[in-house]
Amino acid sequence: MLSLKDIDCQGKRVFLRVDFNVPLDEEGSIRDDTRIKAALPTINYLLEQKTKLIIASHLGRPKGKYNPKLSLKPVAKRLSELISLQVTLAPDVFGDEVTKLKRELKEGQVLLLENVRFHSEETENDSCFAQHLAQDVDYYVNDAFGACHRAHASVVAITQYVKKSVAGLLVKKEVDxxxxxxxxxxxxxxxxxxxxxxxxxxxxxxxxxxxxxxxxxxxxxxxxxxxxxxxxxxxxxxxxxxxxxxxxxxxxxxxxxxxxxxxxxxxxxxxxxxxxxxxxxxxxxxxxxxxxxxxxxxxxxxxxxxxxxxxxxxxxxxxxxxxxxxxxxxxxxxxxxxxxxxxxxxxxxxxxxxxxxxxxxxxxxxxxxxxxxxxxxxxxxxxxxxxxxxxxx
Incomplete structure (x- = not known):
């Protein structure tokens, strides 16, 4: 497999799949941010490369429906703090508004898509859904080792619709x-x-x-x-x-x-x-x-x-x-x-x-x-x- 340092992603629009499936308390606050921190080496590397960074993750098991308790809002807030950079949370994973946000991304900016499992097509590895995810994307990076055993759209099907798909630093380390x-x-x-x-x-x-x-x-x-x-x-x-x-x-x-x-x-x-x-x-x-x-x-x-x-x-x-x-x-x-x-x-x-x-x-x-x-x-x-x-x- 190719890994992140095998490609030149300078200034490119990169789709990064991570595993931000963090435990939340009753108030919806993050109890343990270990999984967010585990993705930081890859995120920081991509920001150093001045990529236009689109991040996707699942959280919990919303069963293909919108569930405000499983929104990535607290994750966007915590990630912003960890990388000292504004992280924009998209209202969904695709649609006109999301396309606009993707296209307006500047180098070194971060867009976090909403929970990919709010759509049942994610867990069905649906190719049409994967095409929506891959729209306007140059490269795909998988740094979600915890989800690599699942044949889901943002893990498997999406790779058919981008120029190159590579392992992030965490996935490479795990596999090695x-x-x-x-x-x-x-x-x-x-x-x-x-x-x-x-x-x-x-x-x-x-x-x-x-x-x-x-x-x-x-x-x-x-x-x-x-x-x-x-x-x-x-x-x-x-x-x-x-x-x-x-x-x-x-x-x-x-x-x-x-x-x-x-x-x-x-x-x-x-x-x-x-x-x-x-x-x-x-x-x-x-x-x-x-x-x-x-x-x-x-x-x-x-x-x-x-x-x-x-x-x-x-x-x-x-x-x-x-x-x-x-x-x-x-x-x-x-x-x-x-x-x-x-x-x-x-x-x-x-x-x-x-x-x-x-x-x-x-x-x-x-x-x-x-x-x-x-x-x-x-x-x-x-x-x-x-x-x-x-x-x-």
């Missing part, structure tokens, strides 16, 4: 790091997978079985694997409809040369509540009234040792219910082990990102991905619709 894990990992390569659902991770596990040296499983998804082996897991969260799939994966593990680890001990309690009494259980069956809510000290020690000997580490998903301090120790200790290792470490978005910040070790991680779903799909499929759509070298 994830490619190291997917195509040329330095060995030993360890993947750490957690979270509640096996179903979210099946394609990822299938790909990792062929590439990783060790797969460390934590979080509630471990109990679906235990149940598939016939263990009594008490009241732990199990995806009953995925037990057969878990069994197929376990059978494949035996055929591949991968070490597949499940927790050897568990922190259990009656409920995932802060005031619940908890204890360590190191064998099955778990009592029927208790559920596994974190990995235990023996598992932490084993996993940390494997991590310390690794050269490439990929981590997606917490080891327990880490939002509750009592059940966060496993996730925190794994975050510390990853940070302390000499390995190339990649945190694949989602809750594990929050865990790394909570543990105060984010500075020691090689790469923290901005797209949980996108990074997982890239690992599973080795590409993404939004990447495929960009201009080849």
């Amino acid at each position: 790091y994830l490619s190291k894990a997917v195509f040329s990992p330095e060995k030993p390569y360890t993947a750490i997978l957690g979270g509640a659902k096996v179903s979210d991770k099946i394609p990822v596990i299938e790909n990792l079985l062929k590439k990783a040296d060790s797969i460390l499983i934590g979080g509630a998804m471990a109990y679906t694997f235990f149940k598939a082996q016939g263990y009594e897991v008490g009241n732990s969260l199990v995806e009953e409809d995925k037990i057969d799939l878990a069994r197929i994966i376990l059978n494949r593990v035996n055929k591949e040369k991968v070490n597949f680890y499940l927790p050897s001990d568990h922190i259990v309690a009656a409920k995932a509540e802060p005031e619940e009494e908890s204890r360590t259980a190191d064998s099955f069956p778990l009592p029927s009234n208790l559920m596994g809510l974190d990995i235990g000290p023996d598992t932490i020690e084993k996993y940390s040792k494997i991590i310390s000997e690794s050269k490439t580490i990929l981590w997606n998903g917490p080891m327990g219910v880490f939002e509750i301090d009592k059940f966060s120790n496993g996730t925190t200790k794994i975050a510390e082990a990853v940070a302390a290792s000499e390995a190339l470490s990649i945190i694949g978005g989602g809750d594990s990102v929050a865990a790394v910040y909570k543990a105060g070790v984010s500075e020691k991680i090689s790469h923290i991905s901005t797209g949980g779903g996108a990074s997982l799909e890239f690992i599973a499929n080795e590409t993404l619709p939004g990447i495929e759509a960009l201009t080849e070298e």
Whole structure:
């Protein structure tokens, strides 16, 4: 794929797709502007190049209808503050007024289109809608890594109607790091997978079985694997409809040369509540009234040792219910082990990102991905619709 620095966009009209899908509070104020800040290197570069900059993003799930609560108005205000420049918010994504605003843009000015998902054609990857978006545009830049796994009009279809489509600085960085894990990992390569659902991770596990040296499983998804082996897991969260799939994966593990680890001990309690009494259980069956809510000290020690000997580490998903301090120790200790290792470490978005910040070790991680779903799909499929759509070298 071509990236931003491969083209001469000086003075050109550039359409930049970003991921400004930020969390808002009840008053409609931005709770966390990390995603806006992540796009700043690309935005600042394009402004240095004196481009006429048109920015597009989605926010939330308005289901193809205008919803004032999901307007990009607070985003325009915050972006203006961050780049010390007036950002004009367009009333829509196309139409006579928007066309006029696009054509009147001067070099070094910024126009932010309204939420692209106010139109159902966006999520349908509609080519007519994409043509409207691309009207009067010279170049297309995709810096929305968090949306690259979605074949939507402002991510995929639009690329057919512009001279060149290139990756922004953030997307290039994401693809470069994830490619190291997917195509040329330095060995030993360890993947750490957690979270509640096996179903979210099946394609990822299938790909990792062929590439990783060790797969460390934590979080509630471990109990679906235990149940598939016939263990009594008490009241732990199990995806009953995925037990057969878990069994197929376990059978494949035996055929591949991968070490597949499940927790050897568990922190259990009656409920995932802060005031619940908890204890360590190191064998099955778990009592029927208790559920596994974190990995235990023996598992932490084993996993940390494997991590310390690794050269490439990929981590997606917490080891327990880490939002509750009592059940966060496993996730925190794994975050510390990853940070302390000499390995190339990649945190694949989602809750594990929050865990790394909570543990105060984010500075020691090689790469923290901005797209949980996108990074997982890239690992599973080795590409993404939004990447495929960009201009080849």
